[in-house]
Amino acid sequence: MSEIDIGISIADAELTSYCYSDEDKKKLIIHVRSWNEKIINFEFCDFILFLDRGTQYISEFCRNTEETELFKQSLERTYMNVPEDHPYKLFQFLDLDGDPCLEIVCEHFSHKIL
Numbered sequence: 216m217s218e219i220d221i222g223i224s225i226a227d228a229e230l231t232s233y234c235y236s237d238e239d240k241k242k243l244i245i246h247v248r249s250w251n252e253k254i255i256n257f258e259f260c261d262f263i264l265f266l267d268r269g270t271q272y273i274s275e276f277c278r279n280t281e282e283t284e285l286f287k288q289s290l291e292r293t294y295m296n297v298p299e300d301h302p303y304k305l306f307q308f309l310d311l312d313g314d315p316c317l318e319i320v321c322e323h324f325s326h327k328i329l
Contacts, residue, residue, distance in 0.1 A: 216307075218277045221326050223249055228273040230308070230317070233265075243319060247273060247308075254329040262321035263303060264289035270316040275309040289320045 225247060231254065233245040243259040257276075259265075266285065279286070286305045290297045306324060308317040 216277050216279050216281070218275055219306075221255065221276065223251075223253060223255065223328060225249055225255065225276055225308075226274050228255075230271050230273060233267075233317075243321070245308075245317065255326055256329055257324060257326045259306065259319045259321040259324045261302075261323075262319055263293045264318065264320040266318040268310075268314075268316045268318075270310045272311050273308045273316065274311050274313065277307055277309065279305040279307050279315075285318060286320060 227250045229248045231246045231248050233243065236242045236244060241261055243262050243265055245257040245259070247255045247257065249255060264285070283305065290301065290303060293303075294301070302322040303320050304322070306319045306321065307315040310316040
């Protein structure tokens, strides 16, 4: 697992909202309020899985480089035969206990501080 530096700490952050948009590409938009009240807009493009485990408070954003069962299942649902080289990655928001609370499998993400 590797933490992703977005230029601002999300330790003690709060999930404020998320929504789905299919205007351009399939896009999941997640808003997080940081410890200093800044809103961070995350956009996950071409996602094939989104799982909300039901917590509001976030301590970290990372990319899980291990092949979890959830990740494997999402690839198997997307591909008839999963190729060795595919564009998908597993991103996770961790709760205060360090457990995944939001999980997204997508091609790439971007973020900006609003």
